[in-house]
Amino acid sequence: MRFGLSAIVLSAPLVLAAPAHAESARDLLLSAAFFAPDKATALARIAQALSAADAALKRNPGDADARLQRGLAISYRGKLNRSRGDVMAALQDFDAAAAADPRNAEAQMAIAGWNLGAVIELGPFVARTLLGARTARGLAATERSLALAGDRAAMPALASLHAIQIDPTDVAGATRLAEIAVRARADTQLDRVLQKQAAILLPTLRKGNGKTAAAVAKQLMPFGRLKS
Numbered sequence: 001m002r003f004g005l006s007a008i009v010l011s012a013p014l015v016l017a018a019p020a021h022a023e024s025a026r027d028l029l030l031s032a033a034f035f036a037p038d039k040a041t042a043l044a045r046i047a048q049a050l051s052a053a054d055a056a057l058k059r060n061p062g063d064a065d066a067r068l069q070r071g072l073a074i075s076y077r078g079k080l081n082r083s084r085g086d087v088m089a090a091l092q093d094f095d096a097a098a099a100a101d102p103r104n105a106e107a108q109m110a111i112a113g114w115n116l117g118a119v120i121e122l123g124p125f126v127a128r129t130l131l132g133a134r135t136a137r138g139l140a141a142t143e144r145s146l147a148l149a150g151d152r153a154a155m156p157a158l159a160s161l162h163a164i165q166i167d168p169t170d171v172a173g174a175t176r177l178a179e180i181a182v183r184a185r186a187d188t189q190l191d192r193v194l195q196k197q198a199a200i201l202l203p204t205l206r207k208g209n210g211k212t213a214a215a216v217a218k219q220l221m222p223f224g225r226l227k228s
Contacts, residue, residue: 064107
């Protein structure tokens with residue numbers, strides 16, 4: 001079965017200190033999600049990231065971060081190729097990464113993005129029926145991620161993008177999260193990228209039109225402006 005799905009998280013778990021001699025899986029995934037000019041380029045970068053994550057896991061099967069990056073790569077590939085199998089496989093990696101490191105804010109945000117992205121894309125009933133994705137689990141994982149993130153910008157920024165799409169009537173809640181994000185620390189490339197997305201979204205949120213803000217948020221998500 002093939003369908004569209006904006007799983008992300010995440011998008012989020014990609015904080016970044018690439019070795020000088022090569023791009024890390026994190027860097028490659030961030031580049032694919034926000035800077036690739038077209039689908040083919042994005043898929044090539046995702047494939048590189050998956051190879052890097054698999055190599056890291058071969059060296060150390062218990063590497064929770066490599067497991068997380070592997071899940072992100074597979075989820076991104078699944079989104080772009082409309083593959084239910086990839087999307088389901090990605091969740092297994094996200095859950096494994098979270099189990100291995102329960103205080104990993106990025107793993108929690110990946111779980112949040114997987115569930116909320118499915119609900120946004122497919123609607124609650126279809127997302128639950130086809131994938132087992134649930135709004136409640138996504139929101140609970142979001143809360144855990146925010147609690148674990150400290151003063152990082154990435155988590156409230158992504159939470160704001162999700163929140164206004166899940167409930168366009170809750171403009172106040174999404175605005176609060178975006179305002180937290182633009183004031184937060186942005187020490188990594190991921191934090192800086194997502195902080196910028198929150199700053200772009202914030203003026204539309206402040207105008208109070210939730211449906212318009214949700215449409216803007218959709219474009220600000222990973223692959224939101226990607227050309228075919």
